[in-house]
Amino acid sequence: MGSLFRSEEMTLCQLFLQSEAAYACVSELGELGLVQFRDLNPDVNAFQRKFVNEVRRCDEMERKLRYLEKEIKKDGIPMLDTGESPEAPQPREMIDLEATFEKLENELREVNQNAEALKRNFLELTELKHILRKTQVFFDEAAPAIGVPNKSRNRYQQMADSHREEEQVNLLGEEGIRAGGAGAQGQNLKLGFVAGVILRERLPAFERMLWRACRGNVFLRQAMIESPLEDPSNGDKVYKSVFIIFFQGDQLKTRVKKICEGFRATLYPCPEAPTDRREMAMGVMTRIEDLNTVLGQTQDHRHRVLVAAAKNLKNWFVKVRKIKAIYHTLNLFNLDVTQKCLIAECWVPLLDMETIQIALRRGTERSGSSVPPILNRMETFEDPPTYNRTNKFTNAFQALINAYGVASYREMNPAPYTIITFPFLFAVMFGDLGHGAIMALFGLWMVLKEKPLAAKKTDNEIWNIFFGGRYIIFLMGVFSMYTGFVYNDIFSKSLNVFGSSWSINYNTSTVMTNKALQLNPGSNDYSGTPYPIGVDPVWQVSDNKIIFLNAYKMKISIIFGVIHMLFGVFVGLFNHRYFKNKMAIYCEFIPQVIFLVFLFFYMTLLMFIKWTKYSADNENKNLSAGCAPSILITFINMVLFKPPQKGLCNPYMFGGQAGLQKFLVVIALLCVPWMLLAKPLMIMRSRKQAAHQPIAPYSNENGDADGGLNQHNNVQADGTQQAGGAAAGGGGGGHGHENEEMSEIFIHQGIHTIEYVLGSVSHTASYLRLWALSLAHAQLAEVLWNMVLKNGLQQGGWIGGIALWIIFAVWAVLTVGILVLMEGLSAFLHTLRLHWVEFQSKFYAGLGYAFQPFSFEMILESSSNSSED
Structure with a gap:
């Protein structure tokens, strides 16, 4: 936890590794994740480095694994993920892995090619089956038109007209037959034909092209294939139609075939004789059954191969990525003149030097080397990276700080203070016991279900943000419950836990007939003992509730703001003392504190004096509530050296206030x-x-x-x-x-x-957002209650019960959606601004760069996220 307040002390080290032991030592350091290596070959091309061939081999293995993964996902086979991270394999094991992946890829590609060829044959046979069925109908219907004398032409025309309506005969068919029949002049009309299949969406354009290119001298019949067919190349379902085209002459035949080729229509041989067609159909059905059997066996073999690969795929990915990361890191090293030793430079945390030495010795023992590694500290004037140790609780708060800027080396870290101030300032704006409970329960659920929720790796960015900030959400909800209890506000209603300190001394008729009644604090209406904690519940039914709470919340916003800024200035003192910058203490810190205290902290003291000194039941008229001076007017007059207007009441709160205020302003200006x-x-x-x-x-x-x-x-x-x-x-x-x-x-x-100087004024005013958002949240909750849920509570009977159930559902949805989510997000962003601008600007430079150690855990996490995207 010490490094949470100030980043870890880092040192630059030089590492000497024997070539045989370098791989194992780097592997151990990757498991440890505490060393950030520097590139000692910045001018060397990536393709000219020593271990570029090993990196390429890893890339090739990773490509093969991605191919296997794609095929496994295509078949919907679950991949075994034990959550364990196997150690990086030894270099000699790379050959075995490469051979395994090569064998699997070749086997799978061969199976896929065979399956695709079988599916293509199956598709062709299926299309031929449909052609034989449909053309049999066509020939039966059109038999009189083929080889009939001219005197029967009118009979064929009638048949063609009737079937045109049923089978969508193209007009070009009628014209073509009429033209052919007219040219026969009483001779037998012998027509040629081609049959095939075409995609259904291309059929209209196909018909138009035939009509225009053949000038109406062809006759087209078509029928849809009802069941979809599978495309063997990509597995998509496609809808096709069978067609048969009648024509006369070789010239038209050539033209028709070219048009079919242009529209990617598949032509199949179709015998003219019915007996030949029946024999062919029987042969086709037999071959389809055989193909079905072979396809089933092929798919079973493919499934077995993929199931066996799915059991080890995750571990294979981890191993390959670790090997690749090790060789990438080794490419950052330099070779000595003897080519037997690798030299590296790295940033390491000073406290972890011994742990790193143990890891290096362990790697040397694993490699069987007898030469121990050497780790020497180096002197440098370069700024080290910033490393703040975090856990799952502090990590989210540190991420908020790093989003603004990474702390400079050994600079005071705002994260530990943000753990308390962030949810508290949020709660000041979001103070509602009910809404805070909803948020706290949601955060608590994510905290308690942390492991199973983390295991469900999802690429939903919104959910990942919520889950990453689960502890922030939980604390914001808990603090909001506390401030809601202080405001005595739960879903825009109050809790009367201790009993009100106010009593109504009017009779019932007076109360019922007069909407505007006043309770006098100086009379028997007030007991003199304030409500034990928070706001008295009687203010919930008061017409001047907003006026009272406005003044209260505005003052506490200024008080919290000044204290927060003063705390930021004092945190800067720790920076000056640590870096022994006495000049900054005398020339910056001291005048900054004096300026802030003498002006703005004095204003907050006036608020406390006003609260404690003036009261409605005070016998001294000058100390009554009506004579309490305005803090804002007093502060403006103080800065402008303007004497207050004297009236019946004393404009000063204490003796010598005028002289003290002049002294404070003069010193602040100096x-x-x-x-x-x-x-x-x-x-x-x-x-x-x-x-x-x-x-x-x-x-x-x-x-x-x-x-x-x-x-x-x-x-x-x-x-x-x-x-x-x-x-x-x-x-x-x-x-x-x-x-x-x-x-x-x-x-x-x-x-x-x-x-x-200007920021002290603007930043103090900026904290008024605490008052504004708190007031807006409370009023929005009250409007939602009065306009939605109150209507359901006013109806009686069983109809009222049903209406209340429906209205409550609407109210609950609006409450969660608007008041918890939208208002919560708004308050979160305003709180973030108060910390980044108003608080951190007093001491935080944020000009450092983050410590990015060589860590297998981080590499695997980023790789899995990129692969999911």
Whole structure:
């Protein structure tokens, strides 16, 4: 938990590994997940690195596994996932894996090719079967038209006209037969024909093309195949139609076949004699039955192969990805001149050095090497990565902070404070005992069902966001229940737990006939003892409830805001002290605190004085509720040095207030040039002193030369961070100015000063969103109750019961959808803004980069997410 407040101390190390032991050592480090390697070959092309062939082999294995996975998913076979992560195989095991995957892929492709060929034959035989059936009908109907004398032409025309209506005979058929019959001049008319199948959606265009290309000299008959046919290439269901085309002459035959080819129609041989057609049909049926048997056996063999592969597919993916990740990492290393040793540089957490040494020794033992690895710490001026250890509870809060910016090295981390302040400020806006309970129960359900829900890996982004923030949702719900109890608000109603401190001294007739009655706090209407906790329930039925709660919630919003900002400024003090930046303490922290306390914290103190000093039952007229001065007017007059208007009441809350306020404003205004000029002037002074610093004489005794250097660095430390402050791990969160020009320093300091001074005003006003959203949430809940559920409660009898059941369902849906989800999201975003802008801007730079260790767990998780997408 220590690193949650400030990032882990990191160190840059140099790692020497024997070539034979490098693979096993990197494998152990990948399981550990605590080392971030640096690329020592940034200028080397990826295809020119030492282990590029091994990476390509892994890519090829992964391609084969993806092919197997696609085939397994196509058949709907469940893949076994034990949740365990097997260790990375040894390099010699790659050959066995490659051979296994090669065998499976070849076997599966051969089975698929055979199945596709069988299905294609089956499709052709099925189409031929339908052609033989349909053409038999065509020939039976059109027999008089083929080879009949001219005197029978009128009879054929009548038959063709009748069948045109039933079988959708194209007009081109009638014209073609009429033309052919007219040209026969009493001779026998002998027509040729072709038969085939075509996709049903292409048939209309096919008919039009035949009509235009053959000029009406062909006769087309077609009939639909009722059952869909399976496309052997992709397995889709397609609908086709059988057609037969009659024509005369070889020229038309050639033209018809070309049109059929253009429309991808399949032509089949169809005998003219009925006996030949029957024999062919019987042969086709026999072959279809044989093909069905062979297809079934082929599918059974394919299924067995895929079931056997599905049992090991997840583990194979893990093994291949681990091997690939190891060789990718080895490509970041350098080879020494002897080609027998690999050299790496890596960032490691200082506290985990011993754990990493043990993992390296374990990897060396596994590889059988006798040369131990060497891990040396290096000196560097480079900024190390930021590493905050998190668990499943703190991870979501850390993610909120990192979304704004990763903390600079060793900078104060806002996450531990956000764990409390985030749900609390959310609850101030979302204060409702009922709505908070719904949110808390939802979060608690996700927490209790954490393991089974995590096992159901889904690509639903909204659900993943909810599940990732389950602890945040649970805490927001619990805190909202607390603030709802303080507001005494549950679904826009109040709880009378302790009994109201107000009593009604009017009789029943007076109460029933007068809607506007007032209860006087100074009389016997009020007991004098406030409600034990929260708001008295009598305010729920009061007409001036909004006026009372407005003033109350607005004041507590300002109080929480000022305290939150002050806390952020004090957190910045810990940064200055850790980086030994005394100049920032004297030139930034102290004037910032004075400015904020003397103006805005003083305003919050006036609120407490007003609450405790003025009351309705006070005998002193100047301390009665009517004489309580306005805090806002008092603050404005204070800043403008404007004396308050004197009336019957004393405008001041205590003696000497006028002089104290003038003193506070003057000191606060003096803090502005203090913040603006003090730091640049001190930097100028330290630079002049450094320029005139005498060179220390060289001496070998007691390290005098080093002492002179340290003396020079101490001078620099007054205005800047020491250059060697990050010798074992970078410069961190200190903001040095060694290489900046003075003009830039003045400009930057002016920007920061203006930002802080104006930000103190705007940020304080920004916290009023706590009051605004709380008021809006309460009013929306009340409107929903009065306009929806109240109507169901006013009806009686069994009709009223049914109506109440329906109306309650509507009210519940609107409550969850609008008040919990939409209002909850709105309050969440406003709370996020208060932390990112108002709170973190006081101390948080967020200019670091995240620690990204070589971790098999992270690699496998990202790979599984990308494959699901």
